[in-house]
Amino acid sequence: MSDAPVTLSQVAREAGVSLATASRAINGSATRSVREDLRERVLEAARRLAYSPDPSAxxxxxxxxxxxxxxxxxxxxxxxxxxxxxxxxxxxxxGLIVTLASTEHSSARELAFVELARRQRSRAIILAGGRLEPEGDAGVASGGGPDDGAPVPGALEAALNAFQEAGGGVALVGQPIGGLPVVEIANADGAADLARALHGLGYRRFAVLAGPDGHRTAADRTAGFTGALAELGSPVAPDDVLTCPFTRDGGYSAMGDLIKRADAGRLPELVFAVNDVMAVGAMAAVRDAGLSVPDDVAVAGFDDIHTLRDVSPGLTTVRIPLAEVGELATELALGRAERTRTTVRGEVVLRDSTPPRPPATPADDA
Incomplete structure (x- = not known):
């Protein structure tokens, strides 16, 4: 018995059809279909011969x-x-296979991955993550400012539009780019909801670990939080809004700076980090300074990442249904969603890192 692989020509002969018909029945076609009886005949022949289709074909x-x-x-x-x-x-x-790429905070790599997906004729592409101002395709989330050799503004939008025009599906998670399909996160609204909830617990003196300058997700969350507090009569002083990388170490460093500059007993009552990984870093900095969360300072974050289950005390945050966001973005990229733009709003989750505060006394306000 020959060990040579079964060919499509053999399948066509076994089914009694032309090679072109066998190809369309097994591989599909962008322009022509096959009668159902012929298709079943070809597929049955392929099963009998144990034929394996060529993915490239x-x-x-x-x-x-x-x-x-x-x-x-x-x-x-x-x-x-x-x-x-x-x-x-x-x-x-x-019935799709996910190919995952990490930009490592490089917008040039992000653009290169889009171009690669276009050349490889991927069914769809999803870009997840916040953008930098003003439009966002000359830089990326989490790491800070635009990287060296970043594409010119508009390059990413043009590449995504070209991918879409060639028949591929596109979806973004975070902020929109042009008119492309997007799952937006209601960052400002969620942060404002959190600020109102914390104010309702009795907190009045706040600081914010605000992420890197120009980062749209960080900026929206900072603005939503500080704006709501200003409306409630508890504005955050500009010096108490600290910029830092959008990472655990960024939160650790910024919290350390806040502790170092604080006078005895004048730490903020509560520190809001604009994402959970920064908040976890901030909590570690508090512990390393010999202080306690929440006894010396309360801490809150944003996202409700799954690793918070191992954090003690439990971190108050804004829960975003991240897995559901991923599913929704996929449906959007495949053209199966009812709308091409949708917004997901988070839910405030209060935990032990922000217990209710007792009413302020005249000495507290002095």
């Missing part, structure tokens, strides 16, 4: 592969890994 015939590209800024960040889990679930339901 299928891609050429259909015009698209079964790959869905997911591009994130940092796969080690639980925010992105949870979104990726949702994308993978939805892609599996659609």
């Amino acid at each position: 299928q891609a050429m015939a259909r015009g698209r592969t079964t790959a869905l590209g997911l591009v994130v800024h940092d796969i080690a960040d639980p925010y992105f890994s949870t979104i990726a889990a949702g994308v993978a679930r939805a892609a599996e339901r659609a």
